[in-house]
Amino acid sequence: MIAFLTRTRHPGRFDLSDWLAWGWAILGTLVVAIPIAWAVISSLKTEAEINSFPPALVPRAAQTITVEGQAKPLSVWIRTAPDGSEQTVALVRRVGLSATVLDPTKPEETFRVPVAELRQLKEFHLQFSNYTEPMKQFNFLRYLWNTVFVTVVATILTLLLNSMAAFALSKYRFAGRNAMFALILSTMMIPLSVIMVPAFMVIVGLNLADNLWGVILSTVSTPTGVFLLRQYMLTIPDDLIEAARVDAASEFRIYRRIVLPLCAPALAVLAIFSVIWRWNDFLWPLIVLSSPENYTLQIGLSALQGQFNVQWHYILAMTVVTLLPVTVVFLFLQKYITEGVASSGVK
Structure with missing residues (x-):
């Protein structure tokens, strides 16, 4: 290295x-x-620290102290008096530009000081509750399971259907083969917004609305996957397939035992693309799914953004969680990317 x-x-x-x-x-x-x-x-900062300005690089939180006679811990501040002397005080309440504080050594006496004389003390703090609280409040474990189910099943079906189509378009001779391949590629130019309504009507007609299978089945066939695998399969010698046919191997056996193993790099590239597409998909699941128990992670993240309040500490923590599976998949399959993409363009 x-x-x-x-x-x-x-x-x-x-x-x-x-x-x-x-x-x-x-x-x-x-x-x-x-x-x-x-x-x-x-994602490890408190909500107040995320919204503070200027932002701090290291996660911090306000120092607190338990004072006798106070119902909850008070934040610790340094008061700089007009004569330059400094005093450690605890903040009781703040109203406008004035604050009520007390000396921790004399908790029975409170006094008012200008806010401009106060400087808050902070310490290093990791807010791990940013990761645990959404799991309890918003059922993110259910969202995570839904996303994993959609991603895994859709990826398996994508690899299966696209490899079958690519095998037929690359190794069989029939009338209209090139026209069919061109038609498949032309669908790449059609955005989702154009076919959104008819596609949803098909899902409703199949009684798959508000169902994870409605999200899966409508996205398993991709022109990108067919193109990638077809171009890679063109590099497989036809003599190898003809020899298998001479040995009385069935077409499905040739596909399963010869073509698929030789296309492992291209399949790995398509698997990475499919995982990224399904894991990060937001618009189509938002259209198909309506029940909270069927939400995927991306829709669940949008639930943390209200009309008047955005819980950035939760959003950042759950965003990090959503990044981890895709990163792990990429790390395990990255060695196939260059080989698979480069070889797919060689005839």
């Missing part, structure tokens, strides 16, 4: 192209990584 990272165009010395390549790689990494890192860090 070190040898690969330190490899230069000319052995033993760096030239301008090496510095430009390093600079571009570092810039691209920062552009992608900084927003993700900020979301992860902010």
Whole structure:
């Protein structure tokens, strides 16, 4: 790994192209990584800390102290008097530009000071309840299970149906094959907004409205998957398939035992795409599903955004949760991406 990272165009010395390549790689990494890192860090902040300005890099929370005679812990502040002296006080209440505070050593005496003289004390704090509370309040475990079910089942059906169509379009000779392939590719230019109403009417006619299967079955056939797999299957020698037919192998056996194993890199690429598409899909599940118990994660996240209040601490935490499965799938299958995409364009 070190040898690969330190490899230069000319052995033993760096030239301008090496510095430009390093600079571009570092810039691209920062552009992608900084927003993700900020979301992860902010997901561990309190709601008040997220809304504070200027924002802090490290998650913090206000220091509190339990004072005799007070029903709940009070936040700790530093008061800077006009003469420059500092005093540690606990905030009882704040009204406008004036605050009522007390000395923790003399809890029976309260006095009023201008807010401008106060500076809040904060300490490092990780708010893990941002991850646990939505699970209780909004049933996110149910949303997570629905999303996993839709993603896994839709991905399996996508790989199966698209590979069958690609096998027929690449290895069988029949009239209208190229026209059919062109028709499939032309559907890539049709946005969802155009077919949204007729597609929903079909789902209603099949009695699949407000059903996870209505989300799954309408998205399993994709022109991108057919194109990717067909182009990859064109690289498989026809002589190999003819030899299997001579040995009396059935067409399904040729497809299952020869074609699918050889297309593993392309299938892995399509699996990654399918997982990302299904996991992040928002519009179509929003149209099909109406019962909260059938919601997916993306619809569940929208429930945290009200008309007058946005619970950013919960939204960020659940966004991080939704990123984890896709990241894990990508890490396990990333080695197939370059090989699968590159080979799919070679005839």
